[in-house]
Amino acid sequence: MPKFSALTWLVIIVAQITYGLMVYAITRSYYEQRPVVAATPAPSTPVAPHPLPNPSPTGLTPGMGYTPTIEDLKEEDPELIARLADSYFAQKNYPQAIELYERALTIDPKDVESYNDLGLALFYTGQNEQAVDILLAGIQQDGEFQRIRLSLGFILAQIGDKAGAAAAFNKAIELGADNSVGIEAKRMLGEL
Incomplete structure (x- = not known):
């Protein structure tokens, strides 16, 4: 040494x-660094969280799986457009999600899931009447789509229409009482 x-x-x-x-x-x-997050305007009215933690049955979340970009939307593929809209919805960028859901519905007007998600996005931006109208239009396309009944009940309960909310929740329960949507509908019906 x-x-x-x-x-x-x-x-x-x-x-x-x-x-x-x-x-x-x-x-x-x-x-400790945090990613930069774009600020989105707050909704004009306070809103409760969505009745289910995952509004999309596909389970898409930002950063997981393939999320298309605006450049990918040159084609008129409603599934691709709806997937990007779901990503914006999950990020609470509701105005962009609304625009894309509307675009998806012009291409495929029978896509009930897009009606459901568009209705929720409209509600979260304070457009309650339009949200209810869109959900009712979606129900006309497919009255057996359980999640849209749950969303309609959720929105009607939030805007004070307890009778309409109860009817929507009961129909959601009737369509499947033992799955996650039916269980959530029972819970929300009990809270009215």
Whole structure:
């Protein structure tokens, strides 16, 4: 082992401590960084959360699986457009989601799931009357789509139409009492 003076050992120790603190600080700042999130305008009226944690049965969430981009939408593919709209909806970018759901419905006017999601997005932007109208139009396309009944009941309950909400929840329960939508409809009916 080489012979170093006390001053040399002191410099080596200080250098090691400094190096360790720098690595710690850099690592900590890396893990504490938050991604930049675009601000979206708050809804004009306070709203309750969606009755189910996952409004889309496909389970798409931002950052998971394939999420199309605006560039991908050059084709008139309603499924691709609806998937991107679902991504905007999950990010609470409701105006962009509304635009894309409307576009998907002009291409495929029988897509009941897009009616459902468009109705919820309209509700979250304070357009309650339009939301109810869209959900009713979706029910006319497919009256057996259970989730749209749950969404209609949810919105009617939020705007104060308890009788209409109860009827929608009861129909959702009638369409399937034992699945997740039916169970949620029972819970919400009990809260009226």
